[in-house]
Amino acid sequence: MDGFSPEPQWQGKATAKVAGPTADQAWSLLGRGGSSGGADPPLLLGDFCSLNKWFTSLSACHILEGSNNVPGCIRYCAGSINKANPTESVGWAKERLVEYDKVNRYYTYEIIESNKGFGRYKATLTVQPDPVGCLIEWSFQSDPVKGWSEKAFHSFFESMTRGVAKRLEEEIIGAH
Secondary structure (H helix, E strand, O other): OOOOOOOOOEEEEEEEEEEOOOHHHHHHHOOOOOOOOOOOOOOOOOOOOOHHHHOOOEEEEEEEEOOOOOOOOEEEEEEOOOOOOOOOOOEEEEEEEEEEEOOOOEEEEEEEEEOOOOOOEEEEEEEEEEOOEEEEEEEEEEOOOOOOOHHHHHHHHHHHHHHHHHHHHHHHHHHO
C-alpha cells in the first residue's frame, strides 16, 4: 500500500433558493435579533456554531476548542437523530472547521469523531447571490454512513438544505 486511502465514496450537493435576502444579508445580518422582536440573538448562517438554531433536531452546538469561525476550531453538535445506533438517545459529532471565508460566504468542515456512523465526512456550506435573493448550497463528500443508504442520506441532506432556506425566509419575513 502507498499509505493513501481511496477517495470518499459518497458525494452530493443540495441547493435551495431563498427569495428576499441578498447573500450578504443571509450570511451575516439574518434576523437582526430573530423574529421574536429582539429577544433572541440573531441567527447567523455564517456562524459555524449556530447549527442548533437551524435544526430543531439538534439540542446542542457549541465550541469545544479554539475560537468560533476560526479554522481549526472544533464544535460539538448533539441531537435526536442517530440511525447508526438507534438505541442511543443522543447522536453527536465533533466537527473541525477546515476553512472559513467571510468574503465569499462559505465554510468547510469535517467530522473528526461521532457516534452517528460517520467515517470520513467533509462538507461545505455556501451562500451565493441569486436574482431573487440568494442560494444556499451544501455539498459533501463522505464514506458510506452506517444506518443510511446513499439515496436516503442524499434525501436527508436535501431536506436539511431546504429546511435552512425555509427557516431563513421565516426569519427575514418575521423581522419585517
